[in-house]
Amino acid sequence: MATRVSRRGKSSNRSPSHLFVSEVSYDLLEATMATKDDNNLYIGDGLDGFPSFGFRPGSKVKQPYRLYLPEKLPAEFTLVATFKPTSFRTSYLFAILNPFETVVQLGIRISDGPGTNQNVSLVYTNSDLHSHSEEVAKFTVPKLTKKWSKIVIRVSTTDVILYLNCHEMSRRRVTRTPLELVFDTASTLYIAQAGPYIQEKYDDGPGTNQNVSLVYTNSDLHSHSEEVAKFTVPKLTKKWSKIVIRVSTTDVILYLNCHEMSRRRVTRTPLELVFDTASTLYIAQAGPYIQEKYDVST
Numbered sequence: 001m002a003t004r005v006s007r008r009g010k011s012s013n014r015s016p017s018h019l020f021v022s023e024v025s026y027d028l029l030e031a032t033m034a035t036k037d038d039n040n041l042y043i044g045d046g047l048d049g050f051p052s053f054g055f056r057p058g059s060k061v062k063q064p065y066r067l068y069l070p071e072k073l074p075a076e077f078t079l080v081a082t083f084k085p086t087s088f089r090t091s092y093l094f095a096i097l098n099p100f101e102t103v104v105q106l107g108i109r110i111s112d113g114p115g116t117n118q119n120v121s122l123v124y125t126n127s128d129l130h131s132h133s134e135e136v137a138k139f140t141v142p143k144l145t146k147k148w149s150k151i152v153i154r155v156s157t158t159d160v161i162l163y164l165n166c167h168e169m170s171r172r173r174v175t176r177t178p179l180e181l182v183f184d185t186a187s188t189l190y191i192a193q194a195g196p197y198i199q200e201k202y203d204d205g206p207g208t209n210q211n212v213s214l215v216y217t218n219s220d221l222h223s224h225s226e227e228v229a230k231f232t233v234p235k236l237t238k239k240w241s242k243i244v245i246r247v248s249t250t251d252v253i254l255y256l257n258c259h260e261m262s263r264r265r266v267t268r269t270p271l272e273l274v275f276d277t278a279s280t281l282y283i284a285q286a287g288p289y290i291q292e293k294y295d296v297s298t
Contacts, residue, residue: 079151118144233254
């Protein structure tokens with residue numbers, strides 16, 4: 001996998017792999033080269049036979065972001081990544097996290113899409129304003145697994161454009177606040193994942209895990225459901241399991257079959273959730289408009 005961030009300069013008519021004549025580039029994979037003694041990192045065959053970095057489950061490339069990127073991201077920039085995922089599991093190619101490692105300030109997220117497609121998302125968050133990661137642009141693309149792909153995400157003051165293998169796929173009109181993202185001095189760069197609290201890792205092999213999430217939303221403030229804590233656990237299907245989710249003012253702790261699995265530091269607004277008098281309780285589903293239902297079939 002390869003990842004690059006570029007600051008925009010004068011426009012060029014060249015292909016998306018060479019979008020700009022004058023630019024400053026930052027190679028995020030330098031963080032991988034600085035990581036020592038990680039047996040889950042390896043060198044493999046990349047695109048066109050060139051060597052590439054591989055990431056097995058358990059790899060941990062974590063470095064201070066300021067070693068590889070400037071303090072402030074310009075209003076217009078480009079992200080370039082070449083990668084070959086081997087599973088459909090939701091993952092980050094890279095992520096810059098706030099000091100608490102709970103919010104992705106900048107990252108590329110690959111997730112399962114409709115049908116046999118997948119989604120490529122630009123995550124861009126002002127962590128001073130938001131306690132959750134903001135997906136400012138999401139694109140649906142043909143299946144990416146088990147083949148090499150090159151994506152270019154070109155960000156202007158008004159639009160985000162996705163190129164896949166040198167072809168423009170789509171563009172989104174977006175509003176970003178602020179236009180120039182300022183990272184915290186203690187922010188952290190992760191490669192092939194988004195840290196210990198956001199359990200979405202670039203996967204080099206098929207996964208057998210599942211996610212358990214706590215959804216907690218102030219519907220007066222948000223028009224979408226808020227996943228405040230997500231935990232990765234061993235596969236739960238076709239066996240009885242008991243989970244306990246313990247929520248305090250600062251943390252969410254997951255217990256599975258009487259064992260503490262993990263905990264997340266969270267910020268919830270409000271701390272005391274008030275339901276509307278007309279709210280509805282559903283069991284084993286989330287109603288007719290959120291098509292995610294508990295399945296008891298075999």
